[in-house]
Amino acid sequence: MSENNQLRDVFGAIADQTRRRLIQLLAEAKELPLHELTSQFQMGRTAISKHLTILKEAGLVLDRKVGRETRFRLNASPLREIYDWLAIYSKFWSADLLRLSQSLEEEEE
Template sequence: MFKAIADPTRRQILGILRGGRRTVGEIADNFEMSRPAVSKHLRLLRSAGLVVTRKDGTASLCDLNAKPLRTIQDWLQDYEAFWSDTLHSLKKHMEEGQ
């Protein structure tokens, strides 16, 4: 999952799909790279479960599946609380030292 969202191009693809279903061609039109290169990014996003693709005639339609991102969000919230507490303690320590 982290590998899938680490790349800025893949994050941009996810952003495009937030707007709704798109064909591979419509997604590729947003980039200055070959369609096969975009397809490679989509394959990685599919393998991470973030994109669902289905055929409609000759077109491949892509949809965002944001549910797996919930796992990352939940995991990061634990660290957010840790850093918030740590920074609060540092601030208190610095104020007491003045």
């Protein structure tokens, strides 16, 4: 897979609100079994499994079998690509925050 396809996969994987919530849950816990992840949503096991498959294909989630149970954990390293991409735009946020700070100081005087 080329680097561009990898970026598309990671960006596409986090585009969905359910998948972002799964990432958050896995970031807060070391490892979670499928039934615990499923209990956090108003959808069935099959739907959650499909979301986890997309996250796995993007390299964001790793799984392992423990007996009859599948446990999932976060692999956050692909998120670095998103962080790096967003860092390019941080200068715009910094400038906006500086202008806001200056405006607030002027209002206080």
